[in-house]
Amino acid sequence: MERDSSPSDQFHRYKNLIQNGDNPDITKERQGASFNLYNMQCFVYENDHKLQRRQEILEFVESHREFDDPVHPHFLNRDEQIDRATRKCLAMVDNLDAIDVTDYFDEAPLYQLLTIGRELHCLSLHYGMFLPTIQVHTEKSLILGPFQMAASKAILGTFAQTELGHGSNLSKLETTATYDATTKEFVIHTPTMSAGKWWPGGLGKSANYAAVMAQLYTSGESKGPHLFMVQLRDNAHAPLPGVTVGDIGPKLGNNANDNGFLIFDHYRIPRRNMFMKYSKVEADGTYIPPPHAKLGFGAMVLVRLLMIRDQTCQLGAAAVIAIRYSAVRHSAVRQGEINEGEGEVQILDYRTQQYRLLPQLARSFPSSQRMRSRNSTSKYVTKQINNNANMELLPELHALSSGLKAVITWEVAQGIEQLRLSCGGHGYSRASAFPDMYAYAVGGCTYEGENIVMLLQVARFLMMIAKEVRSGNPKLAEIAEYIAKPDAVTARISSWKTCSDEDIIHDFEAVTRKLIFATFDRLTTLERTMKKKEAWNACSIDLCKAARMHVKTYLVKNFLARVRTCEDPASRTVMHTLAKLYAFDLISGGGGHFMKGGFLSEKQFNEVQLGIYEMLAAIRPDSVALADSWAISDLELRSVLGRRDGNVYPALLEWAQQSPLNQN
Numbered sequence: 001m002e003r004d005s006s007p008s009d010q011f012h013r014y015k016n017l018i019q020n021g022d023n024p025d026i027t028k029e030r031q032g033a034s035f036n037l038y039n040m041q042c043f044v045y046e047n048d049h050k051l052q053r054r055q056e057i058l059e060f061v062e063s064h065r066e067f068d069d070p071v072h073p074h075f076l077n078r079d080e081q082i083d084r085a086t087r088k089c090l091a092m093v094d095n096l097d098a099i100d101v102t103d104y105f106d107e108a109p110l111y112q113l114l115t116i117g118r119e120l121h122c123l124s125l126h127y128g129m130f131l132p133t134i135q136v137h138t139e140k141s142l143i144l145g146p147f148q149m150a151a152s153k154a155i156l157g158t159f160a161q162t163e164l165g166h167g168s169n170l171s172k173l174e175t176t177a178t179y180d181a182t183t184k185e186f187v188i189h190t191p192t193m194s195a196g197k198w199w200p201g202g203l204g205k206s207a208n209y210a211a212v213m214a215q216l217y218t219s220g221e222s223k224g225p226h227l228f229m230v231q232l233r234d235n236a237h238a239p240l241p242g243v244t245v246g247d248i249g250p251k252l253g254n255n256a257n258d259n260g261f262l263i264f265d266h267y268r269i270p271r272r273n274m275f276m277k278y279s280k281v282e283a284d285g286t287y288i289p290p291p292h293a294k295l296g297f298g299a300m301v302l303v304r305l306l307m308i309r310d311q312t313c314q315l316g317a318a319a320v321i322a323i324r325y326s327a328v329r330h331s332a333v334r335q336g337e338i339n340e341g342e343g344e345v346q347i348l349d350y351r352t353q354q355y356r357l358l359p360q361l362a363r364s365f366p367s368s369q370r371m372r373s374r375n376s377t378s379k380y381v382t383k384q385i386n387n388n389a390n391m392e393l394l395p396e397l398h399a400l401s402s403g404l405k406a407v408i409t410w411e412v413a414q415g416i417e418q419l420r421l422s423c424g425g426h427g428y429s430r431a432s433a434f435p436d437m438y439a440y441a442v443g444g445c446t447y448e449g450e451n452i453v454m455l456l457q458v459a460r461f462l463m464m465i466a467k468e469v470r471s472g473n474p475k476l477a478e479i480a481e482y483i484a485k486p487d488a489v490t491a492r493i494s495s496w497k498t499c500s501d502e503d504i505i506h507d508f509e510a511v512t513r514k515l516i517f518a519t520f521d522r523l524t525t526l527e528r529t530m531k532k533k534e535a536w537n538a539c540s541i542d543l544c545k546a547a548r549m550h551v552k553t554y555l556v557k558n559f560l561a562r563v564r565t566c567e568d569p570a571s572r573t574v575m576h577t578l579a580k581l582y583a584f585d586l587i588s589g590g591g592g593h594f595m596k597g598g599f600l601s602e603k604q605f606n607e608v609q610l611g612i613y614e615m616l617a618a619i620r621p622d623s624v625a626l627a628d629s630w631a632i633s634d635l636e637l638r639s640v641l642g643r644r645d646g647n648v649y650p651a652l653l654e655w656a657q658q659s660p661l662n663q664n
């Protein structure tokens with residue numbers, strides 16, 4: 001008997017049968033949009049220049065063969081993944097000038113996503129933290145040398161702070177840097193096993209330098225954690241004597257990045273290798289403290305701000321995938337019928353599906369847009385600090401960057417998981433891109449400051465403000481002005497169609513204020529009978545809740561404010577509904593806080609719920625176009641389910657063809 005045709009032959013037969021232009025369901029969705037896509041995209045990306053740059057970068061990457069993937073990266077083992085990412089990374093960097101990517105917040109992450117994807121790479125920390133550390137912490141007169149060397153990749157660096165034994169608690173780091181005034185050197189040493197550096201990205205194989213955080217000792221005194229520029233490997237890339245270094249093995253995600261470990265044995269570096277912009281050790285060992293104790297943590301603040309934008313884009317991309325897929329599932333065999341006899345519906349028509357998708361889509365917009373103005377705030381603050389003029393803004397920036405980082409990374413990770421589930425079985429396949437997105441995003445909940453630890457930093461700031469308000473002499477940062485407003489007795493929220501932005505903001509501010517003062521009162525009461533730190537620990541769950549609510553209020557206010565700037569009326573109408581959906585969904589999720597003390601009546605709560613259902617129905621016809629407004633190309637999305645043309649099934653077959661198990 002003649003043998004069956006190979007899986008490959010069969011696959012091509014199906015492919016020819018199915019693939020024929022865009023999926024008609026998705027085309028119909030696009031045709032039904034109530035707004036002009038280009039106008040909306042210009043609003044989302046602030047202006048058409050940014051949109052145009054996205055397109056230019058995409059075309060540049062697509063036209064360069066060195067960025068092609070001969071084998072889909074999902075089918076590679078870890079060595080092959082690292083090899084692929086490293087090759088692509090070098091090509092990416094070699095072409096930086098040609099495509100002129102200079103914008104760190106928008107263009108650089110896009111360029112990286114298009115060329116490499118979400119696996120990170122050997123230079124992630126070099127660009128993500130080493131260069132920013134040099135920028136933030138090197139004296140002006142000395143910056144050119146190291147910066148040029150790092151920028152030109154003559155040296156490749158990482159940021160080595162976390163140790164086996166301590167990550168969050170920086171004051172207890174154990175690596176030491178002891179100044180030897182006789183040789184004018186620092187001796188870097190790992191005194192215990194738990195002092196070994198653990199986690200720095202790119203350390204395992206790639207970096208030959210590191211910005212190392214170590215406890216400074218000079219003239220026999222401990223001066224706390226400080227940063228040092230340390231060479232780790234020689235020109236042949238072998239570890240230098242006194243340095244032991246390696247890879248820490250596979251992780252949940254980011255596996256093309258060689259996160260590493262690092263141990264020092266009385267390793268000597270010149271005095272000038274201490275980053276001395278803010279604090280100094282003179283040749284004789286005299287220590288000069290910084291103008292603000294926490295200036296040494298400045299690079300982390302900058303990277304937390306970078307992360308917010310980067311992470312939000314992941315949620316946007318996940319929403320694009322799930323919405324497009326929901327519009328095409330099932331064009332041939334539909335899941336069920338809403339009205340018997342009228343045929344089956346797209347899964348996007350199920351109210352439960354809309355409830356899974358659209359609040360996540362709404363959530364993806366405010367955070368990304370906020371970041372753009374945070375970018376300028378951070379530049380402003382950095383300038384003030386560089387001029388040694390104004391340290392007053394530092395606590396505000398620290399609180400805001402920590403809070404946004406904690407709330408957004410959590411919401412992004414949760415949102416991606418919810419969107420993955422909404423795609424049923426196919427969401428579980430790596431072809432969907434959800435597993436890689438989730439693994440990438442959820443890392444952000446931990447690195448650059450564990451989220452709970454970050455929320456507790458925000459809470460410190462809020463408790464300080466509450467104390468000032470209670471003392472009647474507050475000096476309020478802009479982000480905290482509402483905390484001094486008079487108490488509000490009842491909520492103003494009403495039907496989503498009639499309630500104003502001011503009503504929504506009023507209620508969010510009132511509830512957050514109550515939460516902050518209730519926590520403050522509990523804390524001060526406990527402090528009467530407990531040590532301060534014990535009282536803080538006893539209140540820490542409430543402290544986190546108050547911090548989260550403060551950040552959410554900030555996001556709601558800014559989303560509504562941003563929508564008001566939209567010049568195109570049709571886009572503004574849809575975005576306004578999306579902003580209200582975002583706010584109502586938060587109220588619904590945090591109902592306990594809103595209903596406490598009868599602030600929000602049961603009737604109002606019911607209006608909130610009903611409002612959500614009505615807004616889902618109102619947004620439904622625009623959902624695919626709203627997903628398109630993220631202007632994410634297929635190359636950036638890297639998802640079989642989220643393809644722009646909606647031809648999911650042939651693409652899934654094609655993807656599965658590449659599995660090594662199908663090769664023989």
Ligand SMILES: CCCCCCCCCCCCCCCC(=O)SCCNC(=O)CCNC(=O)[C@H](O)C(C)(C)COP(=O)(O)OP(=O)(O)OC[C@H]1O[C@@H](n2cnc3c(N)ncnc32)[C@H](O)[C@@H]1OP(=O)(O)O
Nearest residue numbers: 108127128167168170171294297306310398447448449460
């Ligand atoms: C190509 C481009 C791609 C772009 C795409 C982006 C992605 C790019 C990929 C990155 C890939 C992964 C990169 C991971 C890289 C790491 O993970 S590096 C390691 C990061 N580690 C951390 O973040 C550790 C977290 N821990 C901390 O930050 C600090 O220890 C803590 C938690 C803030 C506490 O600090 P502490 O000094 O022990 O605490 P304490 O003495 O209690 O002092 C607190 C006081 O200091 C203040 N304070 C603390 N920190 C600060 C600060 N930073 N500023 C100002 N004040 C501060 C507080 O406000 C507080 O003030 P008061 O209330 O007393 O007035």
Ligand SMILES: Cc1cc2nc3c(=O)[nH]c(=O)nc-3n(C[C@H](O)[C@H](O)[C@H](O)COP(=O)(O)OP(=O)(O)OC[C@H]3O[C@@H](n4cnc5c(N)ncnc54)[C@H](O)[C@@H]3O)c2cc1C
Nearest residue numbers: 159160161162166167168199200201443447448449450452
């Ligand atoms: C993918 C990835 C990449 C990384 N890259 C780098 C890098 O390049 N360079 C680098 O130096 N580090 C890096 N890290 C390490 C990262 O910065 C730390 O893991 C992070 O700061 C948390 O520290 P930890 O792991 O010690 O957690 P811990 O601090 O041990 O936290 C464990 C638990 O204890 C809780 N906890 C800790 N302190 C408190 C507190 N005061 N109050 C209440 N709860 C508390 C936390 O909330 C958490 O639940 C990376 C980590 C990951 C996952």
